[in-house]
Amino acid sequence: xxxxxxxxLGGRTLRLETGKLAKQASGSVLARYGDTVVLCTVVGAxxxxxxxxxxxxxxxxxxxxxxxxxxxGGFFKREARPSEKEILTCRLIDRPLRPLFPEDFMCEVQxxxxxxxxxxxxxxxxxxxxxxxxxxxxxxxxxxxxxxxVRVGRINGEYIVNPTHTQLKESDMDMIIGGTAxxxxxxxxxxxxxxxxxxxxxxKFAHENIKKICEMQTEFAAERNVTNREVKAVExxxxxxxAVKELAAKxxxxxxxxxxxxxxxxxxxxxxxxxxxxxxxxxxxDQEKVIAKHFDDIQYYDMREMILSEGRRLDGRKTTxxxxxxxxxxxxxxxxxxxxxxxxxxxxxxxxxxxxKSDQQIIDGLMPEDKKRFMLHYNFPPFSTGExxxxxxxxxxxxxxxxxxxxSLEGMLPDEVDFPYTIRIVSDILESNGSSSMATVCAGTLxxxxxxxxIKRPVAGIAMGLIKEGDRVAVxxxxxxxxxxxxxxxxxxxxxxxxxxxxQMDIKIKGVSFEVMETxxxxxxxxxxxxxGIMNEAISEPRANISDYAPHLYTMTxxxxxxxxxxxxxGKNIRHIIEMSGAEINIxxxxxxxxxxxxxESASIAQSxxxxxxxxxxKGRTYNGKVVKTTDFGAFVEILPGKEGLLHISQIDKKxxxxxxxxxxxxxxxxxxxxxxxSKTGKVSLSHKAVMEDEEKAAKxxxxxxxxxxxxxxxxPA
Numbered sequence: 001x002x003x004x005x006x007x008x009l010g011g012r013t014l015r016l017e018t019g020k021l022a023k024q025a026s027g028s029v030l031a032r033y034g035d036t037v038v039l040c041t042v043v044g045a046x047x048x049x050x051x052x053x054x055x056x057x058x059x060x061x062x063x064x065x066x067x068x069x070x071x072x073g074g075f076f077k078r079e080a081r082p083s084e085k086e087i088l089t090c091r092l093i094d095r096p097l098r099p100l101f102p103e104d105f106m107c108e109v110q111x112x113x114x115x116x117x118x119x120x121x122x123x124x125x126x127x128x129x130x131x132x133x134x135x136x137x138x139x140x141x142x143x144x145x146x147x148x149x150v151r152v153g154r155i156n157g158e159y160i161v162n163p164t165h166t167q168l169k170e171s172d173m174d175m176i177i178g179g180t181a182x183x184x185x186x187x188x189x190x191x192x193x194x195x196x197x198x199x200x201x202x203x204k205f206a207h208e209n210i211k212k213i214c215e216m217q218t219e220f221a222a223e224r225n226v227t228n229r230e231v232k233a234v235e236x237x238x239x240x241x242x243a244v245k246e247l248a249a250k251x252x253x254x255x256x257x258x259x260x261x262x263x264x265x266x267x268x269x270x271x272x273x274x275x276x277x278x279x280x281x282x283x284x285x286d287q288e289k290v291i292a293k294h295f296d297d298i299q300y301y302d303m304r305e306m307i308l309s310e311g312r313r314l315d316g317r318k319t320t321x322x323x324x325x326x327x328x329x330x331x332x333x334x335x336x337x338x339x340x341x342x343x344x345x346x347x348x349x350x351x352x353x354x355x356x357k358s359d360q361q362i363i364d365g366l367m368p369e370d371k372k373r374f375m376l377h378y379n380f381p382p383f384s385t386g387e388x389x390x391x392x393x394x395x396x397x398x399x400x401x402x403x404x405x406x407x408s409l410e411g412m413l414p415d416e417v418d419f420p421y422t423i424r425i426v427s428d429i430l431e432s433n434g435s436s437s438m439a440t441v442c443a444g445t446l447x448x449x450x451x452x453x454x455i456k457r458p459v460a461g462i463a464m465g466l467i468k469e470g471d472r473v474a475v476x477x478x479x480x481x482x483x484x485x486x487x488x489x490x491x492x493x494x495x496x497x498x499x500x501x502x503x504q505m506d507i508k509i510k511g512v513s514f515e516v517m518e519t520x521x522x523x524x525x526x527x528x529x530x531x532x533g534i535m536n537e538a539i540s541e542p543r544a545n546i547s548d549y550a551p552h553l554y555t556m557t558x559x560x561x562x563x564x565x566x567x568x569x570x571g572k573n574i575r576h577i578i579e580m581s582g583a584e585i586n587i588x589x590x591x592x593x594x595x596x597x598x599x600x601e602s603a604s605i606a607q608s609x610x611x612x613x614x615x616x617x618x619k620g621r622t623y624n625g626k627v628v629k630t631t632d633f634g635a636f637v638e639i640l641p642g643k644e645g646l647l648h649i650s651q652i653d654k655k656x657x658x659x660x661x662x663x664x665x666x667x668x669x670x671x672x673x674x675x676x677x678x679s680k681t682g683k684v685s686l687s688h689k690a691v692m693e694d695e696e697k698a699a700k701x702x703x704x705x706x707x708x709x710x711x712x713x714x715x716x717p718a
Contacts, residue, residue, distance in 0.1 A: 003138075005220040007212065009033070009150075010161040012122070014213070016134050016220050027139030031131030033162070035119035037067075040131030041112050044141045048106035053289065055101055056108040059094040061086050061128055067118040068366045084399055085365055089113075089125040091400045092149070093132050095506050096178030096186040100144045102231045109141060118366045121164040126151050126176060130213055137221035142231045144510070146221070147185065148213030149178040152202045159205040165367065173198075175503075177206035181214040183511020187491075190407040193457075193499030196521040204514060236294070240284050244294040247276045252298050256306055259316050262345050262433045262481065263386060269299070300486050308472045314482055315344070322462070322478040322527050327442075327538035329450040336550040337451020339538075341443035343478070343531075345433035347384075350443035352451040354550040355422035356596040357586040374410050376425040378402030378440055384432040385481075401437035402427070405461070408441050408494035408502025409448070412455045419454065420553055420594050434480040435463035441494050441502075442535060449539050452546035459501055460531040461494035464520045468509065475520050477527045491517075493524035497532060551584065551596035554603045558614040560591045565642050566613050573613060573641065581606035613641040617684050619674050622691060627668045630660045637672055637686055645684030647672055654689050 002019040015032040022028035027042040049056075063086060065072050065079065072078055082090070093113065101109075113128035129149035136143040153163035153171035160167060168174055175189030184203060191199065255268045273295055277288055284291070306312055311319060323344030332338035337352035361372040378401045382389030405427065413423065425447060427440035438461030445458045465479035466489030476483055484490050488509045494502040505517075546552070558566060566587060567574050574585055583597035583606040593610060597603035617623070623639035630636075634648040647670070649657055657663055664670065672686040673694070 003220065003223050005216055005223075007216045009209065009213070010163075012162070014127075014130070014216070016131070016216070018134070018138050018220075018224065025135075025139075026141060027135040027137070029131045029135040029138065031127050031134065033127045034122040035117055036115070036122040036124050036127055037117035038124050038128045038131050039114045039116055040128060040135045042132070042135040042139050042141065043110050044139065045108040049108065051289070052106045053293070055098070055106055057094065057098055057101070058108070058110045059090045059097070059132070060110070060112045061089040061093060061115075061125075062113070063115045063118070063124070063366050065366070067115050068120060070366075073364065083365055084403070085363075087396050087399050088403055089128065091396060092125055092176055092178075092186075092188060093129045095188075096129065096147050096149060097132065097136070097143075097145075099185060099508055099510055100147060100180070102142050102144065104234050105142055105231045111135070115366065120367055121166060122162065123151065123165065124366075126162060129178060130217075134217050134220060137217050138224045138226055140226055140229050142228050145180065146214045146217035147178055147180055148210035148217070149176065149186075150206050150209050150213070151176050152189075152206045154198075154202065159202055161206070161209045173202060175199075175202055175206070177203055177210070179207055179210045180511055181211050183207075183513060184505075184517065185507055185511055187503060187505035188404075189504075190411065190502045191500050192411055193496055193501060195499055196518070196525060199500055199503065200514065200518055200521060203517065236290060237284070237287075240280070240287060240290060241294050243280055243284070244276060244291055245298060247279060248272060248295055248298050249302070252302050253306075256299075256302055256314055257312065265314070265482075266386075303482065303486050304467050304469060307467045307474050307476070308469060311474075313476065314480055319474050320477050320523060320526070322530055325531060325534045327446055327535055329446050329539045334549055335451075336547040337447045337449075337453070339443045339446030339450055341439050341446060342431075343435075343439055343442075344480075345431055346436050346439050347429070347431040348427045348436065348439040348443040349430055350425060350427045350440065350447045352444075352447040352453070353424045353426075354451065354453075354546060355424065356551060356553070356584050357420065357422065357594060358584065359422040359424075373416060373421075374406065374413060374423045376402050376406035376409065376427070376440070376444060378405060378437065379426070379428045380432065380436065381429070384429045384436070401440065404437055404492065404494075404502060404504050405440040405444060408461060409444050409455075409459050411501050412445075412457055412459055412496065413448075414454045414456070420555065421453075423448075423453065432481065434484060435461075435478065435492070437461070438463050438492055438494070442531060446535060446539060449542040451550070452543040454542050457496040457498060458532055458535055459494055459496055460528050460535060461492060461502075462524050462527040462531060464491040464493065464524050464527075465489055466491070466507070466512065466516065466520070468512075468516075473516060475516065475523055477523055488512075489516075489520075491520050491524070493521065493528065495525075495528055497529065549598075551598060552600075552603070554595040554597065554607065556593045556595070556607060556610065558587075558591045558593055558610065560589075562614040563587055563589075563591060566593070566610055568642070577606055577609045580609065585610075609641075615640050615643075617643060617645070617674050617677060619677055622671060622673045622694075624669060624671050625686075627664050627666055627670060630664060630666060632660070635660055635664050637670060639672065639674075639684070639686070643684070645672070645674065645686040647686040647688060651675070651685075651687035651689045654692055 004017045006015045017030040022041045025041040026044050029040050031038045111132045115124045126149045133147040152175045153160045154173050155170050173191040178186035325343045328340040331340045335351045336354045341348045363370045425444045429436040441461035465476035465483045465487045467474045468488050489507045491505040582602045586594045595603050595606045625637035625639040627635050628638050636644045638644050671691050673690040675687050676685040
């Protein structure tokens with residue numbers, strides 16, 4: 001049986017269909033919005049793997065290039081590893097779905113969303129998220145949804161649900177919000193320095209549409225009459241639980257209330273845990289994992305109760321306090337810009353590199369090919385947390401953190417017309433104990449300013465946390481790693497003194513209220529201003545000049561019809577210019593030439609050579625040219641790069657020339673004067689005889705002016 005449900009969303013039809021495709025999956029839904037179509041499938045294992053102590057949810061999002069009538073590039077001509085866009089979309093689907101599964105459910109679940117058609121206006125990311133939720137709703141998995149997800153833009157002060165790619169170009173925000181019918185679960189986006197009220201308004205607007213999407217899914221699932229499987233709560237030996245609590249609770253409370261570093265706290269945890277397992281191993285053999293679970297639970301509840309009851313955090317701070325911050329710029333001697341930002345036990349060493357247009361990243365996906373001039377790359381090596389681990393490819397978390405920092409800074413960069421550089425920022429996290437992505441935003445700002453990039457305003461970031469037990473709520477500024485892990489929310493907010501430029505919210509509970517979000521945004525603003533003040537003490541404005549080690553850009557313009565001449569056949573001319581000058585040259589379709597050189601002399605050589613190629617011959621002007629060809633009736637002389645004229649045999653000398661080759665050979669240099677330029681054909685007539693006559697006149701002191709004066713005198717009446 002095929003089930004179809006439709007609703008209007010932002011003036012377009014959102015359509016969900018199940019029962020026709022991929023029927024062997026636990027759940028399968030074809031989601032369509034406009035002409036963008038995504039197949040979302042869900043498969044859940046019947047039993048958890050032995051020893052599994054976490055929920056193994058795997059989200060995959062893939063774009064088929066056939067969706068826009070393209071054939072993949074590369075040697076194999078097929079889709080390969082996921083692009084950055086696909087990885088980021090996986091995260092946008094994972095984050096709002098994960099909190100909506102029961103705590104004791106440990107069976108492996110795999111969600112695969114495949115884009116089979118794209119109209120290149122309606123982005124598949126939010127459609128895939130809705131389709132994934134709907135697929136879970138029609139499966140037998142214990143999903144506590146539904147979940148809805150929308151994109152919100154704003155044009156001329158009016159919020160728009162699921163704006164098209166065309167509309168986003170005019171929008172002052174691009175936010176993706178996921179939630180249930182009752183509350184918000186996930187927020188991600190960027191904005192053009194908007195106020196906290198504007199952001200909260202967007203989230204509320206999104207939730208009104210999310211509620212409609214959730215209602216649609218509920219009705220859709222009801223028609224399938226699916227019964228969800230039961231999740232059996234894990235039962236633990238109460239005697240063992242009490243024994244662990246008796247041995248651990250007091251000491252854990254003391255550890256939490258002592259001023260120690262992250263490493264010292266971890267070491268105390270380790271020593272206590274080893275002592276407890278040793279004490280209980282005889283009475284409770286082979287129960288190490290259960291003991292560890294109870295041990296972690298005691299940490300969880302004690303830390304949360306300490307914050308809610310005492311207003312004290314693990315490092316002794318109050319809920320609104322921010323850890324000590326130090327900022328250093330110019331930390332690396334040969335980089336184009338660099339900064340070291342340290343906040344508590346979180347540290348980012350960030351470098352900034354300036355490149356040319358040829359360094360831009362080519363983005364090839366379902367949208368028309370595009371180029372990216374600003375890149376921010378975030379690296380999180382295992383030593384940053386004092387651990388060993390896999391050291392190799394970039395993980396999804398690193399891509400997600402880097403993307404958030406990138407979009408938070410991008411709006412503050414100077415326009416490409418004013419600053420035609422490609423910019424790359426690399427943040428290496430050297431220490432981590434909470435919010436390394438926000439440290440990256442701060443360090444990125446400092447590195448840009450140190451490198452002489454004239455950003456509009458500095459940007460800082462701060463991560464907010466949440467502890468919620470019933471009606472008791474505490475919002476935490478600048479959270480630690482443990483507060484993130486044991487808390488209920490990670491709400492990152494980036495911005496300038498004027499407003500918010502980027503934000504991201506993830507929660508571990510089933511939602512937060514607008515009142516909590518409003519409090520978190522207001523508290524984040526206070527923290528952001530504090531951090532910006534400290535950054536301002538390190539460097540108050542961008543340096544006046546870029547680094548001596550960076551390529552300096554020089555711009556000139558050539559006529560559009562001369563671009564081909566500058567490039568030359570097969571790139572011959574431009575390669576010669578690059579070889580002779582040592583500069584890098586890029587030419588736009590509008591005739592703008594950008595010369596990148598490490599010295600003014602190098603740029604000057606390139607400019608001079610380009611100017612000669614694009615120079616237009618002038619009638620009456622003398623040129624020193626090269627004979628490129630001889631014929632019976634004259635010689636062709638190259639007077640400017642790529643521009644030739646005819647030196648007729650009668651114009652070679654004042655005396656009669658019987659044979660051209662008697663006087664001129666190919667490769668000879670000769671001075672010629674332009675006699676005529678044909679207005680229709682552009683053919684140029686040259687004369688060496690005229691040059692000889694001019695030289696004779698000059699030698700006799702006869703100029704055109706004196707000749708004219710003599711003529712006027714002769715014409716006067718007697």
